[in-house]
Amino acid sequence: MAFSIKGLKTAVFAAALAVAVSPVSAKNFKIAVGDGAGGTQEALGKAFIEALEKNSNKKHTATLFLNGQLGSEQDTVNNAAMGALDFSILAINNITPFSPSVGTLTLPYVILSLEDAQKVTTGPIGQQLVKNTIRDANVRIIGWAYSGFRVLSNSKKPVKSVADLDGLVVRVPKNAIMIETYKSWGINPTPMAWSETFAGLQQKVVDGQDNPYITINAMKFYEVQKYVTNLRYIFSIEPLVVSESLFQDLSKEDQQAVLEAGKAATAFSASFLKETEDRIKKELSEKGMEISDPADGEKEFIDKATSTVWPKFYESIGGKDKLNEVLTALGRETVK
Ligand code: MLT
Numbered sequence: 001m002a003f004s005i006k007g008l009k010t011a012v013f014a015a016a017l018a019v020a021v022s023p024v025s026a027k028n029f030k031i032a033v034g035d036g037a038g039g040t041q042e043a044l045g046k047a048f049i050e051a052l053e054k055n056s057n058k059k060h061t062a063t064l065f066l067n068g069q070l071g072s073e074q075d076t077v078n079n080a081a082m083g084a085l086d087f088s089i090l091a092i093n094n095i096t097p098f099s100p101s102v103g104t105l106t107l108p109y110v111i112l113s114l115e116d117a118q119k120v121t122t123g124p125i126g127q128q129l130v131k132n133t134i135r136d137a138n139v140r141i142i143g144w145a146y147s148g149f150r151v152l153s154n155s156k157k158p159v160k161s162v163a164d165l166d167g168l169v170v171r172v173p174k175n176a177i178m179i180e181t182y183k184s185w186g187i188n189p190t191p192m193a194w195s196e197t198f199a200g201l202q203q204k205v206v207d208g209q210d211n212p213y214i215t216i217n218a219m220k221f222y223e224v225q226k227y228v229t230n231l232r233y234i235f236s237i238e239p240l241v242v243s244e245s246l247f248q249d250l251s252k253e254d255q256q257a258v259l260e261a262g263k264a265a266t267a268f269s270a271s272f273l274k275e276t277e278d279r280i281k282k283e284l285s286e287k288g289m290e291i292s293d294p295a296d297g298e299k300e301f302i303d304k305a306t307s308t309v310w311p312k313f314y315e316s317i318g319g320k321d322k323l324n325e326v327l328t329a330l331g332r333e334t335v336k
Helices: 005-021 040-055 073-081 100-106 114-122 124-137 176-184 194-202 213-218 244-249 252-286 295-313 320-329
Strands: 028-033 061-065 087-089 139-149 151-154 170-172 208-211 227-229 235-243 290-292
Touching: 028 040, 028 073, 040 061, 040 087, 040 139, 040 213, 040 235, 040 252, 073 087, 073 139, 073 235, 100 124, 100 176, 100 320, 114 124, 114 139, 114 235, 114 252, 114 320, 124 139, 124 320, 139 213, 139 244, 139 252, 151 213, 170 176, 170 194, 176 295, 194 208, 213 252, 235 244, 235 252, 252 290
Parallel strands: 028 061, 028 087, 170 208, 227 290
Antiparallel strands: 087 235, 139 235, 151 208, 151 227
């Protein structure tokens, strides 16, 4: 059979091009999960996998790697950004360092209910955050776990007022907004990766931390923490992100399957929270945790945090207007 060098070169180039642009074939994707079994992150992940299998006619599936097996939550953002990890489910506060505008939703006392959280994540503000996160961090938010308020737990004493925090060493994520919030309450918190937190509490490097009830249970913090305060300063929302490089390598149909699965999992997460949170809270108290409410309807905590912390972060979230957009969407008074 006769063929020319030019013809061979053309064929090789065409084959290389086909490989370069061929969409991802059937895959078992890896999903990093920061929390342990039984948490809202796992519930979101399972619902996502079920919907992904259905939407892709079983072409794709995924496996959850719980308990930070694939790295700390912040590391998984880097890994997904570089295309070394497919998906990650993590708390929003651990994305903020990579995409500061997301911080609008971790400012204290901005999201005050599940309904607020659903409104901002599924409406135009959520869409804007998706775009910003792709631009800044090369990951795409495709779903949300709604995890409830981050209540404060500690091993030393009941906390009801800002003054009660005195003498406590509280672990916070490596998140400037949360660090400043505790400073506004008069203490210097200790930034620590989520994957190191249980050991930190157990070895008494830190006395306390804050996270939602379902997370406290999934992480077995009741083994090393006694007192809980029903703070409501951050309603925890936890995005499911996909590596943008992976997403762009998917066929249009597969992209659609992934996006639709993310939406289905988000809807499931809201019902999971409603059905689970009260039961878990009761179980934690049966396990010996002492739960109390902040005095004066939390007024002192709210006043100190909103008056000092909000203005410090206007610039990093993209201007005061960004906060006002959220407050307006939630039917609240804007800041002047
Ligand atoms: C953190 O405290 O770092 C996170 O909120 C933990 C989580 O992902 O549940």
